[in-house]
Amino acid sequence: MATGQNDPERRERIITAALDLIAEEGVAGTSHRKVAARAGVPLGSMTYHFGGMDELLREAFTRFSSSIVAVFEERIGAATTPDEAREAVAGLVHHLSGGNQRELVLTHELYTLAARKPAYRELTREWMRRSRVALEWHFDPATARQLDALIEGLSIHRALETEPHDRALTTEAIARITRAPGTRS
Amino acid sequence: MATGQNDPERRERIITAALDLIAEEGVAGTSHRKVAARAGVPLGSMTYHFGGMDELLREAFTRFSSSIVAVFEERIGAATTPDEAREAVAGLVHHLSGGNQRELVLTHELYTLAARKPAYRELTREWMRRSRVALEWHFDPATARQLDALIEGLSIHRALETEPHDRALTTEAIARITRAPGTRS
DNA sequence: TCCTGGGGCGTACGATCGTACGCTCCTGCT
């Protein structure tokens, strides 16, 4: 029993389509029908492959956050010294806040869901946890935590600004946070 | 002509109800009908007082961001020395990321809209601008900008974490960012 | 006192939504 062959492909296509649609129209404007149309699958597939809208969203954002974290880990992992790590972090901030509207929008959509529903908060917590672990390859835990928050803030603000701050400011902020003489205030 | 008397009251009630509803169910789950029911006004009032859903949302978030900024300015303004300002900032971070789900959720909903539509980005830009101006009462512009981003990141991460970081970490991060010997990296 | 104009709202319409239900057809066993 079971064709089972095009099953994974179908699911993948649906999830990809869902993410694209969310990026364009937001969670608010996403519906089974629109996702199905974009993915090129019949409407019936929606409720067949996913228990409901919520399950689809959760899977979509799981994939999204995983991919973002993967890039983060890769870039940070490529650094061999704290200074290279600082450079990598600056690069990430400018990458995340750069032209690509898609990742920015999806991130905020996820945060919005996370702010309200624990199931999505789990996703963001895992995301943050892995980011911090990656940063701990180069910095002490407290610094990693602070730096992680700084990256978040810099990315968001830079992306929303009409005149994004230049790289020098990013670099300086990173230097200040990571240039730690002691662990106490 | 025109009763015109209960007009302002009506509008206010509608906006308040809209914000409450958005905080609870998100922009996605907000509709004219639900807002009207919660505000205790007839459905017809919705399209009468507001050109459409979008206009209502814009007004609601305008009021929301103004009120947040006002609190920010008040707290920062009360400080008379850089050290007091640092304390005030720490207090704000812990206030924003504290128990009140409402402000957190509304902030993210706004950011999500801002990430996609320029009209809402205008709101967040003004918010950031005023925040930075307030911080410049105590710090130089570059530091203010970095500190503003740090506040953002710390608040978001603290709010989403299961075990929010303690105040010492917040204080230390603020100290590191504001403890600036030079302006260049 | 009567007329009039517009603020304010009740209601109805067309579109769109999520989801359940049952049919089809293919696969693999006997």
Next chain:
DNA sequence: AGCAGGAGCGTACGATCGTACGCCCCAGGA
């Protein structure tokens, strides 16, 4: 070769949406 059963999907239903339209009723001028 024939049958059983489940994967996969077409479709229809009930709910809910945003918004347009037209009525009501009162303020203010003549």
